[in-house]
Amino acid sequence: MNQTDLKKSIESIIFVSGEPVSLDKLAQVFPDIERSEIRNCLKELLNEWEEMGRGIYLANISGGYQFRTAPGSSDHITNFLKRVKKFRLSRAALEVIAIIAYKQPVTRIEVESIRGVDCSGVINVLLERLIIEIKGRKEVIGKPFLYGTTGEFLEVFGLKSLGDLPTLKEIDEISQNLETGIPAIAEEPVQQEEPLP
C-alpha cells in the first residue's frame, strides 16, 4: 500500500470511529506497516487538515486522533441540533402535550391541576417548538390564555393514520400470518446476522 492509500485508510478509520483512535489501535489494523510510518502519516494528516481549513479537521486529542468540527460554526451547529432535538421531548412535555391535546382549549391552570405540578416552563418550550399555540383567552377572571395543539403536533404524532383501525378479522389474519410467517430455513438465514450499520 502506498502512502496516499494508507493516509486515506487512516482517515476513513478515524472518521468511522467517532471516538479518538490511538496510534496503537492503528498499528493493529495495519500489522504489515511500520509504526513509524503510521506516525508519520498522522503527522502529515494533522498538518493537511489544518491547512485545508474546512468545516471539519483532524485533532490530536487525549492520546488519539479524532475528526472534529472546526471552531466558528458552533452557533449554527447548536441551532441545527436544536432542530434535530425538536422531536425529542421530555416525559413532562409529553404529559403536557397529552393533556392539551385531549382537553383543548385549555388553560395553564387546568393543565397544572391535572399534573399537580407547575407547567409554565414546559408550556413555553412547547410554544417555542410550535407543538402548541395560544387559541384565545378564557372568559373568566384574569382572562388566562387557552392553549391547543398545532398542525405540527399532528405531524409529529402521526395522528391521522390512527383512525384507520383494523377490524377483529384483520387481527386474526395477522395472527395467522404470524404462524405461517415464520421464515422457512430454506428461505432466509438473515435473522442470525448482525443488523446493518
Added chain:
Amino acid sequence: MNQTDLKKSIESIIFVSGEPVSLDKLAQVFPDIERSEIRNCLKELLNEWEEMGRGIYLANISGGYQFRTAPGSSDHITNFLKRVKKFRLSRAALEVIAIIAYKQPVTRIEVESIRGVDCSGVINVLLERLIIEIKGRKEVIGKPFLYGTTGEFLEVFGLKSLGDLPTLKEIDEISQNLETGIPAIAEEPVQQEEPLP
C-alpha cells in the same frame, strides 16, 4: 456570513449529524440565507470533496447530504471495526428488495408471484431492519398490506432518490420478444429430445 464560512458551517453540520441532512433542514438553520445560495454551496462542496480525494467525501444520498468513507478502504475499516466483511443481505432478500423497490406499493402476494416462492420470512426481516415499510392497504378483498421502500433503503444502496434506481428492462419488450420468439408448438419434437447430460 461569507460563502466560505457558510460552506464551513454546512460541512460541520453535516458531519455532526451522521444521518443525511436535507436542503430543507439547512435552510431552517440559515433562515437569513437564500435557499439557492445554500444549494449552490452544497453543489460546490460535493465537487470539492470529490476533487480532494480524501478518505472521506460528501455524498448526496436519500434526499440529503452525508459524509461517508471513500470506497477502497472498506477492508481496513471492517478490520478496524472487528467485523467480518460481508454484506448482510441474502440473495433472496435482495430479490425481494428489488421487486418492492421497482413495483411499490406492492403486496406480498405480488412479490411472491414473481419469485415463485413464499417471501413472508424475508419481508418480516426487511421490515424489522427498516429497509421496507408498510405503506397502507390495497383496496381488494382481504385488504392486504402494501409494501414500499424507506429512506434507509436509499441510504444503504447509495441512492439519491427512487428516481436514481437503475432502469429496469421493460416487460413490454420481453413480451414482444415472446410473441415473435416462440416457435409454433408443432415445431417441438418432444420425443426426440437430446439425452440428459
Added chain:
Amino acid sequence: MKNQIPGAGPLEPKEPCVIKINLFEGPLDLLLHLIKKNEMDIYDIKVAAITEQYIEYLELMKVLNLEVAGDYLVIAAELSLIKSKMLLPKPVIEEDEDDPRAELVKRLLEYQVYKDAASDLLGGEVLGRDVFKREPDREDLGIEEEVELVPVNLWSLIEAFREFYDRRKELWAEDLTFIIEEITLDEKLEQVVNRIRTLGEIGFERLFTECKSKFDLVITFLSLLELIRMDTVQIVGESPGSSMIIVYSGDNHF
C-alpha cells in the same frame, strides 16, 4: 451432515438437519439455472427434458435432507401439465394457438428482470460494505434522558406486535390455547385501561407478558387498539424500531 465429532452424542432430534439451499432461491431460479445449463433458448424450452431434470433435483434435495418447499412442487406440477399439453396430438393446427409454455416463459423472464435488478443494486457503493458513515455521538446530538418522539403510526404498532409475538410465541404453550376464554373485549378493555391508568405508562411488550394464551394476546392487543381509538392511551417510540411505550392520557374528552 452425518459428520459428527467422535464421542459427541447423536444430533438432537429437535434440530433437524435441514440445510438452506444456497444455490437456488426458489423454483424459478432453479428452472432458469437448468435452462442455462442445458443451453436452451428460453423461448424454446424443451419441457420434457427440463421437467425430468427439475424433478431429479427435487429428489436429490430430499436425499440430501434439504427442505423442499411446497412452492417447488407447484412448479413441478405446472411443468408436468405443460408437458402433457404439448404431447397432445393437435387435430387442427391453428396459427394463433397459444403455446402452453408462454405463461411460464413470461414468468421466468419477469423473474429474470428482478434477479438482474437485485444484482444491479449491489453495483453501487453499498453502505456497510463499500462505504461507511460516522456513527454520531449520542452526546453530540444531546440525546440524553429525553424521550424521542417519533410518529408512531398504526402500522408500526402492528409490526411491533408481530415482532413481539414472533419472539415470544413459545411462551404461549399450545396446550393453553384450548382453555376456554370467557372474557369479553369489554372486560379486557377495562382490565387493560385500569392497569395503564395505575402505572401511568407501560412498555409495549410488558403489556403482553402476562397473557396466558394466544386468545388473551389478541384480545389484549385489540383492547389497546380500541384505547388508542378512544384517545385514552398514546403510543410513543423512542426511535424507529425500538420498543414503544403506552402512555395513559386520560379518559376525559371535551
